[in-house]
Amino acid sequence: ETGVTQTPRHLVMGMTNKKSLKCEQHLGHNAMYWYKQSAKKPLELMFVYSLEERVENNSVPSRFSPECPNSSHLFLHLHTLQPEDSALYLCASSHGYIQYFGAGTRLSVL
């Protein structure tokens, strides 16, 4: 248990659906991150929020929309995804250099 909780753990959606991934941390951290892990590829940083402000948007398509309503919660809103978006989506938080990861949401887009 790392203190970072992600829901749901598994998600199957069609290309026309809209869904949201949720991440919650109660570690008192001030930065939160979304990563994408595809098969055979390194983890890719998608978004960084520091003190609830987005400080990094790593050329992610607009069909992924992050939201950080407060320092403990982070969402990733998904719409009109493509099959190649199927992956493990990981959330992390940090205060300083060390990042703590959630268990991930395994997303399948049909």
Add this chain to the structure above:
Amino acid sequence: GIQVEQSPPDLILQEGANSTLRCNFSDSVNNLQWFHQNPWGQLINLFYIPSGTKQNGRLSATTVATERYSLLYISSSQTTDSGVYFCAVAPGGSEKLVFGKGTKLTVNP
């Protein structure tokens, strides 16, 4: 951008064996972390080690920043050590961790 290379890509061990995993990086960093990802996808931070040597039980790590590499040592391996080990680095002033492709470790009983 900074490049991170990990070796070997795959490693199979018998329980009780020792191993060394390597991470090379292409530029100076002020943040280097080793992670273990278990078969269920959970990433656990093992070490924050931008330089020097640290030990935690059967695991230890050494980073030689001037030569741009880090080593992770696993002694007396156990089946629960199986999974993928990632090295991740960030250049000075950046919060952006860049991950290597990982070393997949399988420990057989």
